[in-house]
Amino acid sequence: MLQFQVAITLLAFIAASTFVLSKSGAAIVSYHIVFAIGIVPLILGAMVHFLPVLSRSKNPGKFIRLLPVIALFGGFLVTSYFAYQQALSAGRYVGATTIIIAVSILGVWAYRLKVNAIGKPHPCLDWYLAAMLCLFIAVGCIIMGYFIPEQRAALRILHIHFNTLGFIGITALGTLQVLLPTATQRSDPEVAARMRKHLKWVVAGIVITACGTAWHRNFAWIGVMLLAIPLFDILKTWLKLYSNAIFKVHGAVPLLVAALCGYSITLIIGLIHAYHQQNFSPVATFIIAFLIPLV
Incomplete structure (x- = not known):
């Protein structure tokens, strides 16, 4: 299947x-x-x-x-x-x-x-549960728009954020942390503890980013900063443990790390889109910078 x-x-x-x-x-x-x-x-x-x-x-x-x-x-x-x-x-x-x-x-x-x-x-199971909750909220926003049409614009923003940064992002970030030790054939003894610690920051960051962008964009950067905490910690750990594999010109490991960087780039593009440049497309950036390396 x-x-x-x-x-x-x-x-x-x-x-x-x-x-x-x-x-x-x-x-x-x-x-x-x-x-x-x-x-x-x-x-x-x-x-x-x-x-x-x-x-x-x-x-x-x-x-x-x-x-x-x-x-x-x-x-x-x-x-x-x-x-x-x-x-x-x-x-x-x-x-x-x-x-x-x-x-x-x-x-x-x-x-x-x-x-x-x-x-x-394994704590990755909690990441998957959080991701499914994000998908439930994202798709639920479509139905809610039928009952409260005056909020459709805000609900559309929630739909996009909980789908991309939430459902897809949480699933991928959780899976990447499990897959990278396997791909490099080198264990990461702290991965379980790190995933338990990071999940709350990821969820809080996504919720604040989504709600801030939908209703008060001046709060969106707070969510991005919260998301940056686990992203920076993950990247720092990977560079410490897997630097030799990361900088190879072939193999799965560089692509997995590129996806993490792509997620970070999407957050930056999203902020630029919200505050300065409406012509930027965070969704297109998400597909190109984050999804394509994973696929």
């Missing part, structure tokens, strides 16, 4: 690129092809694969393994709405509801794995 999700993600990137080149003004459709069809189901599929490992539990059942596919269907509906708004006027709400149901079931399953884990589960 995970191989299927990877193939869909690659096709989504190709389709989004083709759509941008062939049709002007289609950025929002392309973004949803990348995120709703490509990235979100892939991440959920990866979580289904890794969560039993993190909690030392048995493999998931068929229904749990189908949840990423259900989310993919929801992503198709949401994306189709932006491509054909008149024909599929309710598509985004039906699609958003479908994704919320899928991620809610997956979140409950993940929490039960944590509670019933043999021994203490």
Whole structure:
């Protein structure tokens, strides 16, 4: 199933690129092809694969393994709405509801794995739970916009931030810290303690950045500074432990570190966009600087 999700993600990137080149003004459709069809189901599929490992539990059942596919269907509906708004006027709400149901079931399953884990589960499981909560909030903002239309602009900003910096960012940052010791074949004895310490700063930073950008942008920089605390600590540790592997011209390690740097660049571009230069696109920066090295 995970191989299927990877193939869909690659096709989504190709389709989004083709759509941008062939049709002007289609950025929002392309973004949803990348995120709703490509990235979100892939991440959920990866979580289904890794969560039993993190909690030392048995493999998931068929229904749990189908949840990423259900989310993919929801992503198709949401994306189709932006491509054909008149024909599929309710598509985004039906699609958003479908994704919320899928991620809610997956979140409950993940929490039960944590509670019933043999021994203490890996802290990356908590990062995945936080990421799923961010996705729940992000998609929920779409539905909330129907009931409070006067807040749609702010809810759209929340939707973008909790999707990118939140769901995708938390998942990737947590996974990177677990994968890098494996990729370098050198252990990081402090990674578990560091992840437990950093999660609160990451979550607080994302919430303040998102809410500040949505309602009072002068507070957004506070969230970015909070996010900078774990990012700087992670990068400092990686340079100390894996500098030889990081500066190689090939292999997975330089790409993983490049993704971390790309996440940081996205935060900077986002601040510039909020305060000075509206022509900058934080979402495009996120895709190019953060997602592409990971993919």
